[in-house]
Amino acid sequence: MAEEKILDPIEKENQEISRRYKDMLQHTYQTLTKDDKKLIRKAFDLAVDAHKDQRRKTGEPYIFHPIEVAKIVADEIGLGATSIAAALMHDVVEDTDYTLEDIKEIFGEKIARIIDGLTKISVLNKQDVSIQSENYKKLLLTLSEDVRVILIKIADRLHNMRTLESMNEDKQLKIASETIFIYAPLAHRMGLYNIKSELEDLSLKYTKPEEYYSIERKLQESDKEREQYIADFKKIIQEKLEEEGLEFDIKGRSKSVFSIHRKMQTQHVSFEEVYDKFAIRIIYRADKKNEKFIAWKIYSVVTDIFRPNPKRLRDWISQPKSTGYESLHITVMGPMARWVEVQIRSERMDELAERGVAAHYKYKENYQVEDSKVDEWISQVREMLENNETQDASEFIDNFKFNLYAKEIYVFTPKGDLFSLPKGATSLDFAYAIHSNIGDTCLGAKVNGKLYPLSHELQSGDQIEIITSPNQKPKPDWLEFATTSKARSKIKASLNAARRATSEEGKEILIRKLRHLKVDFSESVVNDLVNFFKTKTSQDVFYKVATGEIDNKSLRKFVERRSGITGFINRFRPKAKTPTVTEEVPKQKLDSLVFGPDEEKLDYDLASCCNPIAGDKVFGFVTVAKGIRVHKKDCPNAVSLQANQAYRIIRAKWIDSSAQLYRAILNIQGLDRIGLINDITKIISSNLHVHIRSINISEEDGMFDGKISVSVKNKSQLEKILEELKQIEGIQKVSRTFAN
Template sequence: MQFFEKLDQESKEIRAQYRSLLKVSKNVRSKKDRLMLRKAFDVALEAHKDMRRKSGEPYIYHPIAVARIVAEEIGLGVTSIVCALLHDTVEDTDINLDDIEHMFGDKVRVIIDGLTKISEVVGYTESLQAENFRKILLTLSDDVRVIIIKLADRLHNMRTLESMRRDKQLKIASETLYLFAPLAHRLGLYALKTELEDLSLKYTEPEVYDEISTKLEKTQEVRMRFVSQFSLPIKESLKKQKFKYDIKARTKSIYSIYNKMKTKNVLFEEIYDVFAIRIIIDAKPQEEKAKCWQAYSLVTDYYQPNPDRLRDWLSTPKANGYESLHTTVMSPSGRWVEVQIRSKRMDEVAEKGYAAHWKYKEGTNDTNFDEWINKIRELLENPESNAVEFIDDFKLNLFSEEIFIFTPKGEIRNLPKGASALDFAFDIHTEVGVQCMGVKVNHKLVPLSTELKSGDQVEIITSRKQKPNEDWLKFVITGKAKSNIKSALKVDRRRLILEGEERYGKWAKKNKVNASKANEKRILSLYRLPSMHEFFYRLGIDRIKLDQLQRMSIERGKIQTNDPPPTPKSTLEKHLQKQGKTEEMLVIGEQMDNFDYKISPCCNPIPGDEVFGFITINDGIKIHKTNCPNAIQLMSNYAYRIVKARWTSQQEIAFLAGIKVMGLDDLGLVNKITGLISSQLNVNMRSISFDSKDGVFEGTIMVYVHDTIHLKNLMSKMKQIDGVINVIRIEG
């Protein structure tokens, strides 16, 4: 009886959710659209009727929720809402793309195809998720709605992630932070990007997330009181000038606060721009810019602006369509406050991105967006790059701030901040980049690696004799430059491999060496190389000399070497198979004698940190913290090489950890710190360095500790010393 009652209750809930979806679908107006939406709901309901999510809920809850995000939070129309309802039908049920086209037409078919995951990994080194992501981007030229619906799908998966296993949570959250949040940012979907980042932090660093969230709640009332007082004179001035306006306080997201604390090495209390004031003006399109500048004038008449903090995205909008005027002013209490000024249209575009842009576009060409799609297409057209390389290159430019560079003819080109003169050459054209042999910046000859600044005028000097070299990859940052240099180098590499193979062939013939797998294995073992291709390449570039091979003894066509001890690969493979079957963990310190493992220097994990193992190609297992910056990329792109791991509780092992300490430059303070560490707490120090400027010192101390509890205790004691302002752990 209870079972049938539950089904009846779920059926009522599904109908209620559908009615709620209809209510928020403001762009579904005609009877034809409503019938199409109802049909899609019925098809999805039937297709998923026997399916349940990990949480135990009916699966249909998920597509309805995704459709609601698409309709309410992004504001798309009936085609997108229909596709959101149907997005998992082809992948998870018996319905195929022909059925979709027959019922809903070819537009819906194209979008659903883009949303359907690839079922097989293309190659061993490829990442399934990277390949899926690449496929989504390939559909950009067909329909950008594929990406927007995919982002809505990911957002709902993140909102319901609590029902997943911890290792799954980490993988999905890392993938979200690495790929999907930057893409939402690039599409101008600021609200989605912010929530994706916050939810990712919630699962990758739960303690940090809870701490910042709690502090924001506690300071909410004080912030609102300050905003009210600060806004009062601005409101009066705007009212006198007969402006139609709205003023909001925008609190910084949890993730951006965390990011600032981490990059600036500051405490929550030291971040002055936890919130910003946003002035939204209701104005006609032709009056928007003038009204925004007029409002800026009224604000700065009352509050003193910081001239270095004016940001004008009215004259030159960002590539994702963002338009706004930002200034930072001094309040009467001596606090800097960021003020953002924009029109109602600009605000909607800022929050909902290109989805809102279409609403105001009315058929005109959106050159910024077309340029962005063209840049992605250029990357995709490079046949040499695999999916993981592509995602890494593509992501480089998603989150970057932009600079504006002038050509000799006065045309403006947008590039990510930090771009080199060579990046500019590739941005002009692939051939210009490949043949670039010199650069003039502001009429002066400079190196190709010169970092450009906004306003620079750049002239490229080319030569047909010029060829790219591997050093170029050390300073270019744009995806286009990287992928084209790699492509050119791979062509050259193939030529060198053939040269090396020919040299080896002649040597083998002369020395009567058999062409056998056993001989190849001995050569690779001797030089510790992964493949004969790499061996031939190194011969081709003269990094390996054939006279080294002469020193090996050859008997009856076989190369004789003292074989090194067996590599840990077979042991790792056995462990991986065992782990896949039993879900066992790698226990660091207990069974590690059997494995070649290393503590990764990029994050220096110690016992107590949440960790995982990453299986490298030639370097055994690397142990990383789950919140290591590199972990996000590894979990996103190489999930099949991740090994679950935990620390042993049986052994007292000392691990190296870094501490940064800041304080007032008082006489004897450094002695107090070192005395506490070595004498009172008996902790060994490996290195110590201090620097002092303007009465404040900053020091870095490398110490040996047993685990995170030991480290936290040490840091807590250091904070109690008079004159010490802050003590933080160094992550790498």
């Protein structure tokens, strides 16, 4: 009996492992053959054996995680047997005694290559290197090996985000920031819109929990009312579409918490002021020949019933997005004068939107023109990666993210060929999109027959002719208006090559000049030159010598002072220790922040990008040269800092603010009237005794918009000011804003 009791939990766990495995096999997007199932079973058995002694932070058997990742790969992403098998074994090489050679021997080269890519990414994610973006740069290099590596990694990240509550707060913040920074945009670019949306929501839940739960609660409170509205709307459309003899389904869904939060932020509105909180989706049955015809027929029926907003028509059927997404979006004025977004798409289009890359490959044989979009993008990624040495890691990932999320415009060559570019692209970007040589040698552009500079921003529908010259070369100022990664990387590559050649000439000149000044050229001398002329690298010194910026007079000055440079440095050494002694006593009185687990009092600066004040939730960021900089947790730069350089983040906590004042900027809007400014200043200065640092109010057509900078003691005092200002006649909106 005692022995049976000990085995009971193990038997239970084995039954649950078996149940989860069978559930995964029953929910596969692709139809599996007998051989497919044998391959998956073999991978499952190996994974179970490899992870048998491991457990997750939740206390569950570790094998639960690979099974759930495989389920996402099989069902939500929709990949086949090879990917499912690789997903089951994705942690085997990294976390167990099995080697890559073992995997190759048992499963062959293809699966071993995928697992090798996944292992490299996992190892990178555990490292704290100087710039964490360098890891993502390496992560993206795996695209050029096998796109399935990225797709399985997205599934792995999705399951980690679904189970993130078992992690400590610091780890939650790092993983969530990393997810919103890179994995959500990657899912978007792969056409996995449902996964992208869930990753965004889960990231928001951990990076800004108060805002997330506030929106979620309000959505739940209005759930029944919204469902009734959608039902009424559907009923009206349904009757008319049935009269036309169409086969269709109508679905209603709420917008995601993240998308509502983003609208509240970008449009500076409250939850109640976000007008399109849900969308209606009409999914119709049609063969390929009639797909477009039926889409526009449904559009005609809907707009006959409800008045459309002409500014909100999005036609991604005539010209699909570069992700392969196809749909017709319209916003109409529905019952009770509410705007409603209506999405019209065929069953095939809906499948592409739901499954992304997997559906793209399924339909590829019959729809080669449209569905080559994903392949085109992967080729662009590979081209970007080939030129990655021209960018530092942070810039590379920023450019890459821009190209993942950017809205698109569609422009034409003089022959009528169509090109897709990010919104905001210039004639120069278009030149590089055609060919690198055309970009390198372009002088200007004719847009719709009229001559414009290379910096001209293009609009959808423009027809562009690029004018080139064999004598033209890329210029440094081109980087000011080139927006695409391809253009920027090619320009930098060309400029760097030219700069390297000039630097080599400068090095030879420098050696000769130093010899004349009786100084031997050596690594030590070069390091002293870099410090003396305050350049970043030795190449910068050589370049400045070649261009004459460092002349003979400057070099003589360097030689004269070089002998005393050691003493010069030593004069500064004691000063580095002085602050901890001389400032210790006053700091104890003035400092209102403590840092790290031991709550130490350290020197810090308040970040100007978000101007934190006492009471705000904050964190410290250790800069390279300027010590600790304190940011608000909801600072616009917070996610980027936490995702890119999490190892530099330290915990910060307010403990006292009574003896220090902080700057806050208030944004006010409303109806203008005589005496308004007097009322505002009276409330702030006279009633609340708060110092106004600056006030700037502008008026147009009876409406005013203003910014007031005040010095406050803490968050409570600031909130009191906001409440008092809202009571003033004419003021419609008062909020705290970030400094420019």
